[in-house]
Amino acid sequence: MLDHQYQLPSNHFLKITLNSYQVMKSFIQxxxxxxxxxGILVGRVLDESNNFIIDDVSSPMPTDHRRRNHFYRHPNGHQDFFDKKWGESKNTCFYLGEWHTHPEPSPYPSHIDFQTWRRLLKFPTQNISVLFFIILGTSQMKIWQGTNNNGAIRIELVAASKIDA
Ligand SMILES: [Zn+2]
Incomplete structure (x- = not known):
């Protein structure tokens, strides 16, 4: 099976490696x-094409708060995961956003999800103005793209696809 690839509104592409996809999929409810x-999305922005690649995703850590209808990601563990990838990539990888699961077939972000995403976009920790937010329902995966253009925050749905069995 190939990597998952999605065309973005900007006509660039977002690619999710098969391994990343499978890690996320292993947690669907x-x-x-x-x-x-x-967890977090870690990957690359390809200079020549401006395409994005999600190479790795972290899994839930023991200090995360996990409930049937709630996930709160604690920085513990996920930061170590990022630091490890940062070293392996010789300081070239980026934090590209967040993923989580929902116990519904077609996932819709909660009010808290939007708040969390807006906060992440509002206080960028690195030199890119785009983040991705992925929610995996039980039968559909959706991807939102968030941008911060000089303080103007915009979040839009950019892809929805069936989760293969
Ligand atoms: Zn949610």
Whole structure:
């Protein structure tokens, strides 16, 4: 199976490596009592094309707050994950956003999700103005793109795809 690739409104592409996809997919909430899961997206922005590649995603850490309808990602562990990838990439990878799961077939962001995303866009920690937010429902995965253009924050849905069995 190939990497997952999505065309963005800017006509650039977002690619998700198969490994990253499979890690996220392994947490979809198919059981009645499974809790939300999530982590960070780590990858590259290709200079020549301005395409984005999500190379790695972190998995839930013991200090994250996980409930049936709630996921709060604590920095613990995810920061170590990023630091490790940062070293492996010789300081060339980026934090590209967040992913989490929802216990519904087609996921819709909660009020808290939007608040969290807006906050992340408002206080960028690196020199890129785009972040991605992925939610995996039980049958659909959706991707939002968030941008901060000199303080003007915009979040738009850029892809929705069926999660393959
Ligand atoms: Zn959510």
């Amino acid at each position: 198919l059981e009645k009592n499974s809790c939300e899961a999530g």
